[in-house]
Structures are given as C-alpha cells and as structure tokens.
Amino acid sequence: xxxxxxxxxxxxxxxxxxxxxxxxxxxxxxxxxxxxxxxxxxxxxxxxxxxxxxxxxxxxxxxxxxxxxxxxxxxxxxxxxxxxxxxxxxxxxxxxxxxxxxxxxxxxxxxxxxxxxxxxxxxxxxxxxxxxxxxxxxxxxxxxxxxxxxxxxxxxxxxxxxxxxxxxxxxxxxxxxxxxxxxxxxxxxxxxxxxxxxxxxxxxxxxxxxxxxxxxxxxxxxxxxxxxxxxxxxxxxxxxxxxxxxxx
Amino acid sequence: xxxxxxxxxxxxxxxxxxxxxxxxxxxxxxxxxxxxxxxxxxxxxxxxxxxxxxxxxxxxxxxxxxxxxxxxxxxxxxxxxxxxxxxxxxxxxxxxxxxxxxxxxxxxxxxxxxxxxxxxxxxxxxxxxxxxxxxxxxxxxxxxxxxxxxxxxxxxxxxxxxxxxxxxxxxxxxxxxxxxxxxxxxxxxxxxxxxxxxxxxxxxxxxxxxxxxxxxxxxxxxxxxxxx
Numbered sequence: 368x369x370x371x372x373x374x375x376x377x378x379x380x381x382x383x384x385x386x387x388x389x390x391x392x393x394x395x396x397x398x399x400x401x402x403x404x405x406x407x408x409x410x411x412x413x414x415x416x417x418x419x420x421x422x423x424x425x426x427x428x429x430x431x432x433x434x435x436x437x438x439x440x441x442x443x444x445x446x447x448x449x450x451x452x453x454x455x456x457x458x459x460x461x462x463x464x465x466x467x468x469x470x471x472x473x474x475x476x477x478x479x480x481x482x483x484x485x486x487x488x489x490x491x492x493x494x495x496x497x498x499x500x501x502x503x504x505x506x507x508x509x510x511x512x513x514x515x516x517x518x519x520x521x522x523x524x525x526x527x528x529x530x531x532x533x534x535x536x537x538x539x540x541x542x543x544x545x546x547x548x549x550x551x552x553x554x555x556x557x558x559x560x561x562x563x564x565x566x567x568x569x570x571x572x573x574x575x576x577x578x579x580x581x582x583x584x585x586x587x588x589x590x591x592x593x594x595x596x597x598x599x600x601x602x603x604x605x606x607x608x609x610x611x612x613x614x615x
Numbered sequence: 616x617x618x619x620x621x622x623x624x625x626x627x628x629x630x631x632x633x634x635x636x637x638x639x640x641x642x643x644x645x646x647x648x649x650x651x652x653x654x655x656x657x658x659x660x661x662x663x664x665x666x667x668x669x670x671x672x673x674x675x676x677x678x679x680x681x682x683x684x685x686x687x688x689x690x691x692x693x694x695x696x697x698x699x700x701x702x703x704x705x706x707x708x709x710x711x712x713x714x715x716x717x718x719x720x721x722x723x724x725x726x727x728x729x730x731x732x733x734x735x736x737x738x739x740x741x742x743x744x745x746x747x748x749x750x751x752x753x754x755x756x757x758x759x760x761x762x763x764x765x766x767x768x769x770x771x772x773x774x775x776x777x778x779x780x781x782x783x784x785x786x787x788x789x790x791x792x793x794x795x796x797x798x799x800x801x802x803x804x805x806x807x808x809x810x811x812x813x814x815x816x817x818x819x820x821x822x823x824x825x826x827x828x829x830x831x832x833x834x835x836x837x838x839x840x841x842x843x
Binding site: 426428429431432435450453494496499501502523524525526527528529530538541542543544 | 683687688689705706788789790791792793795803804806807808809810
C-alpha cells in the first residue's frame with residue numbers, strides 16, 4: 368500500500384509543471400529564421416550558463432495568433448512588418464523594443480529539370496507552392512509580386528498553399544511541385560535538390576524585413592532583455608550575414 | 616456572418632464531392648471485403664482484418680505520408696505506374712478521394728460486416744439449396760438483408776470523409792478552388808490572426824452538413840427498420 372502511495376506521489380510530482388526556472392527564454396521566430404536563431408541562441412547559452420531556450424518556429428501570422436491566445440513568448444521575430452504591427456495593435460509587444468533584425472529577399476526555387484528565368488515563365492508551370500498568404504509572409508510577398516506582374520489570375524489554381532515557407536521548399540525539394548517562392552536564405556541553406564532559378568525583382572514586392580520585439584511578458588524578464596541586446600549586437604549581425612541575411 | 620468568396624463555396628462543394636466519390640468508389644470494395652470476412656475462411660484472414668482496420672488506429676497523417684511516398688513523383692507506384700501512363704494524382708482532388716477512401720474504409724467494412732452477420736444463416740442456406748448460385752444469393756438475399764449495414768457504413772464513411780484533414784493535406788495539398796476542402800480552409804483561417812470570423816463561419820457550415828447527414832442516417836435507419 369505504502370509503495371503504491373509513494374509511486375502515486377512520484378507520478379503526481381512528475382505531472383507538476385516544472386517551476387519556471389530563472390533562466391528560461393521563450394523565442395517565437397519566423398520559420399525562415401530557424402537555423403540562424405538556433406545558432407544565435409546556442410552561442411548565447413554557451414556564454415550564459417543556466418539559460419534555457421524554448422523555441423517555436425512557424426509562420427509569423429500563426430505565431431502572432433498563438434501569442435494573442437496566450438502562448439508563452441518573450442521575444443517575437445516576424446518575417447514582415449504586418450504581424451508585428453498586429454502585435455503592437457493588440458498591445459502584446461513592447462513598443463519601445465521593436466527594431467529591425469534583418470532583411471531577406473524572395474527567390475523562385477525549382478525542382479531539378481524545371482526552367483524559368485523570370486515571373487512571366489512561372490505561368491507556364493503546373494504547380495507552384497507558396498506560403499498561405501493569410502499567415503505566411505513569404506506567401507504575401509509572392510502574391511504581391513504576382514499582382515504587380517499581372518499574373519495573379521493565371522496562377523490562381525496552380526498555387527499550393529503551405530503552412531510555412533519551409534514546407535514550400537520541401538514540396539519543391541521532393542519534386543511534388545515545379546517550384547516554390549521562398550527566401551534566398553531558405554534556398555541556399557536548406558534546399559537539397561531544388562535550385563534557385565531566379566530572384567524576384569525587388570520592384571515587385573516590399574522589402575522582406577524582419578522586425579523583432581520583446582513581448583510585454585518578455586520585457587519584464589531580465590534574461591529575455593539580455594538576449595535581446597545580444598540580438599542587436601555586432602556579433603549577432605555577423606552570424607546573420609554568414610547565413611545569408613542582409614543586415615542593412 | 617461574413618460573406619463567403621468563391622474559394623469558400625468551392626471548398627464546401629469540393630468537400631461534398633470528395634466525400635461522395637470516395638464513398639461510392641469504396642462501396643464495392645467495402646462490400647467485397649466484408650463478404651470475405653463474414654462468409655469465407657482462408658489463410659491470411661487475420662492479416663486482411665488487421666490491414667483493413669489499420670487506418671482506424673493509425674494517425675491520418677501517417678496514411679497521408681505513406682500514400683505520398685507511394686504515389687508521389689519518387690514513389691514506387693508514382694514513378695513506375697502513374698508516370699508512364701501520364702496520370703498525376705498528388706495535389707489533385709483525386710488524391711483527396713484516395714486519402715478519404717483509405718481513412719474511411721474500415722468504418723464502412725465494419726458496418727457492412729455487422730449487417731451481414733445479422734443475416735440469418737439459414738436463409739442463405741435455403742437460397743443455396745433452392746438452386747441459387749453464390750452471386751444470386753448475394754444479390755437477392757445478402758444485399759437486401761444487410762442493406763441497413765450498407766447504408767450505415769456509407770453514411771459513416773461519408774461523414775468521416777467530410778472531416779478528413781490529416782491525410783488529405785499531405786497528399787492533396789492545400790490549393791484553393793482545387794483541393795482545399797472545408798477542414799483545410801478552416802485550418803488556414805484558424806492559423807491566421809484575422810481569420811477567426813471566417814473560420815467560425817466555415818465551422819458552422821461543417822456542423823450543419825454533419826447534422827443533416829446524421830439526421831438522414833437516422834431516417835434511413837428507421838425506414839429500413841420499419842421495412843423489416
């Protein structure tokens with residue numbers, strides 16, 4: 368009987384939420400930032416023992432919605448200005464901390480054997496993956512470019528909507544779509560078989576900008592503020608640049 | 616209620632189309648398997664039973680993923696059978712039908728089996744002794760007497776098909792107007808910060824269709840029960 372009781376106590380203790388240890392930082396970052404944010408946080412954790420990162424990567428819009436619904440986040444990095452504005456308007460982000468983290472650009476990555484030299488060639492392809500423009504910034508930039516180039520109607524039924532930009536790339540990599548609109552950094556570091564066929568001319572879409580901010584919860588945590596300062600440092604910019612992001 | 620655009624109407628129609636086609640396509644196979652499982656003894660019966668019921672317990676996303684690996688550009692069937700024939704399944708509505716059919720199949724087989732098991736064995740024997748061949752027996756004894764199970768199985772599968780998400784999103788993708796069914800549209804809206812109203816409106820449509828299906832199911836059940 369005693370043994371059963373003690374086993375139950377131990378089991379119950381396991382179920383208790385781990386008391387929020389002092390050094391925990393919750394990062395919510397755009398999916399395209401995965402590798403670079405992993406490296407940044409690993410670097411930081413090495414120098415500051417006791418700090419544990421919990422990372423959540425996904426479509427920026429999805430992350431914003433998760434935070435709005437109460438997901439624990441200290442730092443939010445979005446892949447466009449829209450979702451940061453949204454966080455601001457909902458009073459979820461600390462206004463004063465909003466700063467630009469990095470820049471990127473949009474490319475078209477095709478599966479092997481596909482040829483396309485510009486946006487006008489894309490309409491001849493069968494299936495094209497983009498992030499769902501409702502929540503994925505890469506998809507929004509792509510749709511913006513289609514509109515400016517006047518090909519949005521022709522592409523309408525060819526667009527496979529993905530939950531984030533990385534899934535887009537995966538589809539092109541597996542050859543299930545002819546190509547995907549992704550960020551240059553995605554195509555350079557993550558693609559296995561898909562190749563960049565062309566860069567989307569900058570005049571067709573607003574510049575891909577990554578704003579970052581402390582959330583209201585995060586602004587009250589010293590550890591989060593410390594990591595945030597590191598993200599603004601020259602060291603961090605160096606790592607970003609090495610991963611192919613522009614920093615100015 | 617927010618105004619639906621053509622993409623939402625197409626999603627609703629597509630959901631119905633996929634569920635109906637998947638149910639109709641599966642019906643003969645479901646009947647065949649149920650017949651084998653009920654009336655025949657053969658080696659590997661247990662294996663067939665497990666294989667048929669596996670989709671019931673496997674996560675739908677596993678089924679979707681296995682289908683993708685099998686039917687995709689680099690998949691065994693995809694590369695050696697579909698490509699030479701010029702058939703493209705992945706990311707078309709046909710892939711959604713296949714995914715829905717596989718996921719709903721065990722539900723259909725189970726219901727039809729229940730229906731067949733309730734058929735009085737002696738009636739079948741009587742039909743045989745009176746000279747009816749096995750096909751004749753199926754047509755004139757087994758089908759009419761297990762109609763309730765067949766109808767229930769079809770309704771269940773149809774309802775399951777309307778809700779299919781996990782396998783569908785993997786093999787059919789999410790193409791508005793082409794493969795985007797109601798659950799996929801809801802998923803897309805639910806992950807967007809300003810999509811709540813549309814997501815809820817589609818949830819309402821989904822609930823309405825489900826209620827209608829369940830009511831029809833009940834109605835047919837009663838009619839068939841009354842006919843007995």
